[in-house]
Amino acid sequence: MKVILKADIKGVGRKDEVINASDGYARNYLFPKKLAVEANNENMSKLKAKNDSAAFKKETERQAALEISKKIEKISLKMVVKAGENGKIFGGVTSKEITDSLKKEYKIDVDKKKILLDETIKNLGSFVIDIKLFEGVIAKLKLNVVNE
Numbered sequence: 128m129k130v131i132l133k134a135d136i137k138g139v140g141r142k143d144e145v146i147n148a149s150d151g152y153a154r155n156y157l158f159p160k161k162l163a164v165e166a167n168n169e170n171m172s173k174l175k176a177k178n179d180s181a182a183f184k185k186e187t188e189r190q191a192a193l194e195i196s197k198k199i200e201k202i203s204l205k206m207v208v209k210a211g212e213n214g215k216i217f218g219g220v221t222s223k224e225i226t227d228s229l230k231k232e233y234k235i236d237v238d239k240k241k242i243l244l245d246e247t248i249k250n251l252g253s254f255v256i257d258i259k260l261f262e263g264v265i266a267k268l269k270l271n272v273v274n275e
Contacts, residue, residue: 130146132162133166173275195260195266196260198233199229207274208251250272
């Protein structure tokens, strides 16, 4: 019997997946526990509509990420920090500070977790920082760290 899973079931399948289950397993376990519904025409059309909606939403988010990526590529962000004589920064430039500067100066809101920094920046100079905006969309931000 073909069924549509309503939840992830270990060893069986993932949510919204259509699987072949034995009649007894479907009727005695999956249906009573509301883990699956029968894959009839009505339920299949609902699943298709749900998948189409999710795909449209994902594509819309991807297009928005591409637009933000184009804006970020043009930016050369300047951070003014206090530093010692040898070019070492007191403290460091973190992804949170980069996010705050982008929001304050350019009105671009990026989550600090999306900024790919291996470690905080502790030296003066120019850096190119990757920002993962969406699956497969990575923007490169030019960052200049200068002394006061």
